[in-house]
Amino acid sequence: MVGKVNTSLNWLTAVEADRRAAGLRRELRPRTVDSPLIDLASNDYLGLVRHPDVIEGATAALRRWGAGATGSRLVTGTTTEHELLEVELAEFVGADSGLVFSSGYTANLGAVTALSGPGSLIVSDAGSHASLVDACRLSRARVAVAPHSDVSFLADTLRSRVEERALVVTDSVFSADGDLAPLREMHQVCREYGAILLVDEAHGIGVRGAGGRGLVHESGLAGEPDVVVTATLSKSLASQGGVVLGDNKIRAHLIDAARTFIFDTGLAPAAVGAARAALAVLQREPTRALDVLARASELADVTGAPSPESAVVSVVLGDPQRAFDAASACRDQGLHVGCFRPPSVPEGTSRLRLTARATLSASEMEQIALVLRDVLAGARA
Template sequence: MTWLAQRAEHRQAQGLHRTLRPRHADSQRIDIASNDYLGLATDPDVVEAGVAALRTWGAGATGSRLVSGHTALHAELESALSILLRAERTLTFSSGYLANLAAITALTDEDTLLLSDAYNHASIIDACRLSRAKTTVYPNKDVAAVRRAIGENPGKRAVIVTDALFSVDGDLAPLEQLAEVAQTHDAVLVVDEAHSLGVLGDTGEGACAAAGIDHEHLVRTFTLSKALGSQGGGVAASEPVIEHLINSARTFIFDTGLAPAAVGSALAATTTVLSRPDLPGLARSATDNLAEIAEHAGWQANPHDAAVASIPVGTPAQAVRAQQVCAQEGVDVGCFRPPSVPDGIARLRMTGQADLTDDDLNLVEKALRAAREAT
């Protein structure tokens, strides 16, 4: 196993070694690192709903959804998610990662042309690798490349897959243009709404619904662990697609159902978003404020479209140092290094959260200023 030591040495030399840092329940640091965009992970009603589900249904789902793991609570959650997403039907999974694996592998075969954006999330990349399809990775947001690839493969059944919102810089994919290509060529469009559900749209319905994209070939994947503050993932699509996943997706058929506590919390969070249409706008506004604060502190944030704003720092070592200084100043901020950053430039990744206060933002500015001086 000497190769493991060699890999570890290489990571250390590149400044890419990662360690687990336990987060404590009584931490007083300001959080602009997590994906809890709407502040619902600790919302009393959301937490209590998870506790109530735990008491009612037990600690685990007890089996696959097709055996014993499908409860009335799962069905209620999926109905509520369909309302929020404005979808014909939704199907939940144990994680967003598994939802992407399910949708992409179940909707492709060896006769499929699979077109994937170069900046897509790792779960999409892994799904493409596991599929039997001919996979073409097109340059980030290059709609012309998608159109050209389909044209060069006449008669091939095509599936286009993209993040709705790219998670590193928080910028939107050209969804309307991709939807037009999909409709023109009778292709399936799979859109990962992980970072847009609950954040984009007038009521948090996500990027596709907000853009008015709604046709039978649209398949949306999403997570329950970001804006909804719980755990799990899902797929929103037409009735035939969902029925196909139930009967064909291995990560649904052979996985234990989502734990009842997570289901209960996600249901309460979904209900909260539906009743609080102001929350998405608050998260986006907080992100705008963070980007402005970063500039006041001497940084230049990348353009953003939702609740993520990133600051290019430079080398991994510089980004780690900046993150450490922020922590010392009382602020938790994300530090993204290769391979998480597609262009190789390490970043501080800030997430705007709906419950950030003016005092929080003042402390963030102080921390970012100290980090700038230290790097």
């Protein structure tokens, strides 16, 4: 109505003020092509985003297939390029088959909801990624949140369940702390009590396991019929998209039942081509995975963080404003670092999240050490 004051959005002003007071306001900071900052924030663990073979893989697919997938995977959105990527990824990690989704997020949503549902139980690690948390919420299953990496809780919960079907979900490498899930022990419990184990390898593939095949492969669980692997193509594989890898029966079921597969437009061909090329580089140069861990160890030595098990080095500072100020100070001195605050991490554990990259040079590591020592000395004072 003309002249009437609209107050429907007033609550947003109060919410923003509360976030700002708590040091939790977020802003977008676009990167520039010629940024002079040394990158310790991205998930380009293998340093392949600008690799000429990866760029050529993307552009060749773009020229061949066009800019978009044109439809859902079940209609017109599946190309021979998609199917080749699925076969290559499955062979790489030791799975029977793969199914490519438009993102790692939709891969987790699709897999978890299709493999659970009303009348089933999901046990989810407390440190699971937000995509797994959201998938649990959408599943309509009973959800039990297990204390982080608590195998005893998992066993007790599965033993006492009344549901016929159970699904256990976890990250392999947890994104905030970079620690590893006890996959062997978890699988033993799942096998004993008839549950499926779903493992998100977003931060594992390209870093852990022989030649970067992931923690599932490293744990001796590759190809087990009751193990499902999800992953993103946007980290070590330098592209975009997600994948579910597992038994052929899992793939067939997801094609029929995963809503984020059935109703979503297929992954753009350029992203598929880039991921295939990145995987080929990793297979030719498997030591890139070892290089990531070596750089992560150097970052931990500089910062006094615990010895890392992945590409992630977490420097906990506690207060969100302190973490934000430290990240800003790093930026002013030429480093782009991650700044994780609630709700990304628990209250009181705001931190700098540093991510190692296989291609960091010796001179870059020297500059990184100088800046981090200076900034952290002030932040910890």
